[in-house]
Amino acid sequence: MSILERFFGRKEKNSSNIQGVLVANAEIDNPLSLVVVFDTLPENNSKELTRLLRNYHSSMKQATCELVPELDFFGLAGWGKHVISMVGFKTPYPQESIEQCVAPAHYPQEVKEQVRATSANIILYYKGYDTSPLEQYVALAVVAGALSSMGAVAVLNESAHTSLPAGVFKSQELGKHSLEMLREGFPLTSLFCGFVKYEVEDIEGVWMRTYGADCFGLPDFAAHAQGHHEGQKYSDIFNNVLRYLLESGAEMAAGHTMQVGKTTFMKLRDPLDDEYYLQGPGTTLVVELIEEDECNAH
Incomplete structure (x- = not known):
């Protein structure tokens, strides 16, 4: 040939x-x-x-x-x-x-x-x-x-x-x-998956999310941060969770929780109807950080 x-x-x-x-x-x-x-x-x-x-x-x-x-x-x-x-x-x-x-x-x-x-x-x-x-x-x-x-x-x-x-x-x-x-x-979020921060009109704070996790068969993750100063924190959380899912074969979906710090957990939900800017290209899950006592309540 x-x-x-x-x-x-x-x-x-x-x-x-x-x-x-x-x-x-x-x-x-x-x-x-x-x-x-x-x-x-x-x-x-x-x-x-x-x-x-x-x-x-x-x-x-x-x-x-x-x-x-x-x-x-x-x-x-x-x-x-x-x-x-x-x-x-x-x-x-x-x-x-x-x-x-x-x-x-x-x-x-x-x-x-x-x-x-x-x-x-x-x-x-x-x-x-x-x-x-x-x-x-x-x-x-x-x-x-x-x-x-x-x-x-x-x-x-x-x-x-x-x-x-x-x-x-x-x-x-x-x-x-x-x-x-x-x-x-x-970090997966350095090139193989992206970590993007953006401000949405009329919404305080900064949205942060990954792109490209669907190429691994994984969901992308997003979070509503107080400001750009929280970028490294969320980048680390997203990278660690994606790496865990990739290596373990575990799956995560809306309603699931996971420990991401000594007393900090993340709770996952689907994007709301008015959070159109979080849609696509694959599944996106919104991360909300909660403390251990809140996790037990769920």
Whole structure:
């Protein structure tokens, strides 16, 4: 099969990577994705990207990359069960999409301005054979990290309404345990899920919520905070709860309670009819913090 045929995959059982030949999984209809933005699209250099991937982690010595020579940046990268399709464009990513990911993100304004001014992008799609959404995101982040050494400015996750500077994902920054850091050390709410704060007209306080948890088969969480100063508190609560649900396989729904502090519990409810701004894209549960005696009353 040619690289173009393998890029679009084939719907056959056991058609995963064999003997280092990358074949996209055509069974994936809605793949997870990340967008990597650049000032200038990197050189079409499969050898350099292969080198960067193999140096990313000790378990990736068999990683490989194939790019179509005639196109700007179009091809596959992969190792083990993972296949990432890459499509590059010498044009800015749509400004509305950039703004959705950059405005709520948590890094300096001067870096955000650099991201807004980028003029090229590479979209990464997970087209491999690992069924875990977390492992899929980790694989996408690895390729983004390799591309950060080829001039990337930032990594965007549209599903999560967030972004991070590309340098965060460099193997030099993460160290020899880079995969473990991405899998376990990164807060889920830093990139794989987003943490967004926004003010609603005529409503005091600040609403805070996650985006993108539906990609993991989990609900998103929201809370009505007193002000922006409570951002870290709710970000930590949301991250810890999402991590617990992901690792335990437990489920939560409206009416459930969970201990989140020494004497603090959270009670979950569905959004009210007039809380339209909390709707979608999947299930959103509103967190209300209560004390232990209130929890016992319920």
